[in-house]
Amino acid sequence: xxxxxxxxxxxxxxxxxxxxxxxxxxxxxxxxxxxxxxxxxxxxxxxxxxxxxxxxxxxxxxxxxxxxxxxxxxxxxxxxxxxxxxxxxxxxxxxxxxxxxxxxxxxxxxxxxxxxxxxxxxxxxxxxxxxxxxxxxxxxxxxxxxxxxxxxxxxxxxxxxxxxxxxxxxxxxxxxxxxxxxxxxxxxxxxxxxxxxxxxxxxxxxxxxxxxxxxxxxxxxxxxxxxxxxxxxxxxxxxxxxxxxxxxxxxxxxxxxxxxxxxxxxxxxxxxxxxxxxxxxxxxxxxxxxxxxxxxxxxxxxxxxxxxxxxxxxxxxxxxxxxxxxxxxxxxxxxxxxxxxxxxxxxxxxxxxxxxxxxxxxxxxxxxxxxxxxxxxxxxxxxxxxxxxxxxxxxxxxxxxxxxxxxxxxxxxxxxxxxxxxxxxxxxxxxxxxxxx
Numbered sequence: 119x120x121x122x123x124x125x126x127x128x129x130x131x132x133x134x135x136x137x138x139x140x141x142x143x144x145x146x147x148x149x150x151x152x153x154x155x156x157x158x159x160x161x162x163x164x165x166x167x168x169x170x171x172x173x174x175x176x177x178x179x180x181x182x183x184x185x186x187x188x189x190x191x192x193x194x195x196x197x198x199x200x201x202x203x204x205x206x207x208x209x210x211x212x213x214x215x216x217x218x219x220x221x222x223x224x225x226x227x228x229x230x231x232x233x234x235x236x237x238x239x240x241x242x243x244x245x246x247x248x249x250x251x252x253x254x255x256x257x258x259x260x261x262x263x264x265x266x267x268x269x270x271x272x273x274x275x276x277x278x279x280x281x282x283x284x285x286x287x288x289x290x291x292x293x294x295x296x297x298x299x300x301x302x303x304x305x306x307x308x309x310x311x312x313x314x315x316x317x318x319x320x321x322x323x324x325x326x327x328x329x330x331x332x333x334x335x336x337x338x339x340x341x342x343x344x345x346x347x348x349x350x351x352x353x354x355x356x357x358x359x360x361x362x363x364x365x366x367x368x369x370x371x372x373x374x375x376x377x378x379x380x381x382x383x384x385x386x387x388x389x390x391x392x393x394x395x396x397x398x399x400x401x402x403x404x405x406x407x408x409x410x411x412x413x414x415x416x417x418x419x420x421x422x423x424x425x426x427x428x429x430x431x432x433x434x435x436x437x438x439x440x441x442x443x444x445x446x447x448x449x450x451x452x453x454x455x456x457x458x459x460x461x462x463x464x465x466x467x468x469x470x471x472x473x474x475x476x477x478x479x480x481x482x483x484x485x486x487x488x489x490x491x492x493x494x495x496x497x498x499x500x501x502x503x504x505x506x507x508x509x510x511x512x513x514x515x516x517x518x519x520x521x522x523x524x525x526x527x528x529x530x531x532x533x534x535x536x537x538x539x540x541x542x543x544x545x546x547x548x549x550x551x552x553x554x555x
Contacts, residue, residue, distance in 0.1 A: 124428045125428075126428050126429040126432060127428060127429060127431050127432030127435065128432065129432070130429060130432030130433055130435075130436055131432050131435055131436050134305065134436040135282050137301065138282065138283070138286050138298050138301070138443070139282065139285060139286050141286060141290060141294050141297050141298050141301070142285065142286025142287070142288070142289035142290040142294045142298075143286075143289060143290070144290070144294075145289065145290030145291065145293045145294040145297070146289040146290055146294075148293065149290065149291045149293075149476055150472065150473075150476070151472035151475070151476065152223065152458065152459070152463075152472055152475040152476060152479060153223060154291060154293075154476075155291035155292065155475075155476050155479050155480075156223060156224065156291065156292055156368075156451065156452070156454075156455040156458070156459070156479065157223055157292060157368070157371065157372050158291075158292040158293050158296065158372045160371070160372055160373065160374060161374060162292070162293070162296050162372045162373055163373070163378075164373050164378035164379075164381040164382050164385070165381075165385060166296050166297070166299075166300055167296065167369045167370075167372055167373050167378075167382045168369070168381065168382040168383075168384075168385025168386055168389075169299060169300050169303050169385065169389075170295065170296040170299035170300065170369055170444070170448070171366055171369040171382055171383075171385070171386045172303070172385070172386045172389045172390065172393075173299040173300075173302055173303050173306070173444035173445070174295075174299060174365050174366065174369070174444050174445050174447075174448035174449075175202065175359070175363075175366060175386070175445070176199070176445065177256040177259060177260070177444070177445040177446065180199065180259075180397070181259070181397070181418045181419075181438060182259045182262055182415045182418065183259075183415065184196075184198065184199050184394075184397075184398050185397075185398050185400075185401035185414075185415075185417050185418040186401075186413075186414035186415045186417060187343075187414075188398045188399070188401035188402050188417075189401045189402070189404055189405070189411070189414045189417040190414050191334075191335070191340045191342075191343070192331060192332070192334065192335030192336060192337065192340075192402055193335065193336050193337060193338055193402070194337070194338065194339055194340050194343045195398050195401065196394045196395055196398050196399065197338045197339060197343075197348060198343060198348070198351060199390075199394040199398070200390070200391075200394055201348060201351045201352045201355050202355060202359075202386075202390045203387055203390050203391060204352050204355075204356065205352060205355035205356040205358075205359050205360075206359060206383055206386045206387050206390065207383070207387055208356040208359075208360060209356065209359050209360035209366075209370075209383060210380055210382075210383025210384060210386075210387065211383075212360070212529065213360045213361075213370075213525065213528055213529075214370045214376075214379040214380050214382065214383045215376040215377070215379050215380055216528045216529075217367055217370040217371045217379065217528075218370055218371050218373065218375070218376045218378070218379040219376055220371065220528075221371075222371060223455070223459050224364075224452075224455045224456050224458075224459035224460055225364040225367045225368065225452065225455075225456065226238050226241055226242055226245075226364075226456055226459075226460050227459060227460065228527070228528075229241060229524070229527070230464075232527045232528075233523070233527060233534075233535040233538050233539075234535040234539075235464070236535075236539070237523070237535060237538055237539055237542070238460060238464070239460070239461075239464075239465075240539070240542065241520055241524075241542075242456055242457075242460045242461060244520065244542075244546075245362065245364070245456065245520065246453060246456065246457065246486075248362075249364070249449055249453050249486070250453075250486065250489050250490050250493055251493060252449070253445075253446055253449050253450070253486075253490040253493075253494075254490050254491075254493035254494040254496075254497060255494075255497070256445060256446055257276045257279070257280050257446070257490060257491060257494035258272075258276065258494050258497060258498055260275065260276065260279050260438060261273070261275040261276035261279070261494070261498060262415060262416070262419070272498050273495055273498060276491060276494050276495065276498070277491060277495075279443065280446065280487060280490065280491045280494070281491075282443075283443040283446050283447050283450075283487075284447075284450060284483065284484065284487035284488075286298060286447070287447040287450050287451055287483055287487075288480050288483045288484060288487075291451065291479075292368070292372060292451055294447075295444075295447045295448055295451050296372075298443070298444070298447065299444045299447075299448075302437075302443065302444050303444075305433065305436055305437050306437040308433060308437070309433050309434040309436075309437035310393075310396050310397050310437070311396070312426070312430060312433070312434070313400055313421065313422065313425065313426070313434060314396050314399070314400055316425045316426070317400035317403050317404070317407065317421060317425060318400070318403055320403075320406075320407050320424075320425060321403035321406040321407055322406060327402070327403045327406065330406075331402065335402060357521035357522065357525065358521060360521065360524075360525055361520065361521040361524035361525050362520045362521050362524070364449075364452040364453070364455075364456065365445075365448035365449050365451070365452040367452075368448070368451075368452050368455070369382055370382060370383075400418075400421055401417050401418060401421070404417050404420070404421055407421065407424060407425070408420055408421065408424060419438075422434045422435070446487075446490070449486075449490075450483050450486050450487050450490075451483065453482070453486045454479050454480075454482035454483040454485075454486055455479065457482040457485070457486070458475055458478050458479045458482050462475070462478050462482075463475060519541070519542045519543075519544075519545030519546045520542065522541060522545070523538035523541055523542055526538075
């Protein structure tokens, strides 16, 4: 294969991994208490938290699923990622400052104050398995990319990427996650800026590609992914990103002030307007560059392998790692946060010392990461669009029953613990029933 990795590519990837580990090692010594480890001491700058939010909101999963949609259906793949713009706007305007005002150490801590300890534990034990399954899907995505570009076994690829990311998250907590997210943002931006012009140049020029697109490829929606479907995703993302996506909530309350939390959201909105077209429009030009693909999910890594010279291919592979490692490290950190704060400290050791809680937090990080890798190994087969559909199904079942009580608890004083409890139970039953159908 023309784009097979060579010595300079491996050197680029190895250097990237070494840098990530060095960041984790650097912040290891500063993790003296649980607030340092899980909230950055509430001192993370808004711009760093905003970039970390953006990088933590998608993964290599996006480069598999959304590029597959662009390759098959056209512009709709970009549209389905642009739903993040109104979703983030909703959370920024109505909830970002409230999360910071809550003065919490975990996303679920306020539930006991607002509702009851029962609801706090119920949401904890519902959320952790969902997070692990979601993270497993993202590990499958990065394994798929490495399999196509390098020929590595998908299981080895997932274990290598997941293990390195888990190690620096284990060492450096949220500060390490945020700083590595920024480095990964720089790497990812460089990669997509390089690939975009190369793809359209090889395909005959941007205007030539646009003018010769198949009928309907420039439409923002399709018959299957119509405006009703887009509206559904906007609602789901708005609920999820404001309430049950713990790692994104964490980015609102880890900053110093309430107005900083609003700036975090505005940063994310700007990045989401610009980012999706640059990332996924090259997949629309792929039909003029690549032979027909059996699995549309291979389009992005295949483009990289076909177009990029030695060294550059390593940069893009590192960028794919960056996208997944940002989200997974955030998920692992915040899931460990919930297990440490909402289970261990709340139920088992209320008087635990700060040193003990940091140790438990690190053990919980390892536990969550290992379970996600085990789940990924069990679901390693799947096509790009299938992964997208699995993600949507997972969100559909898990989001509304949890999100609505959490959001209403922040916005209104009239929702009771009993109504929140029964709303969660009935919503979960309906969601599972619809999923089964």
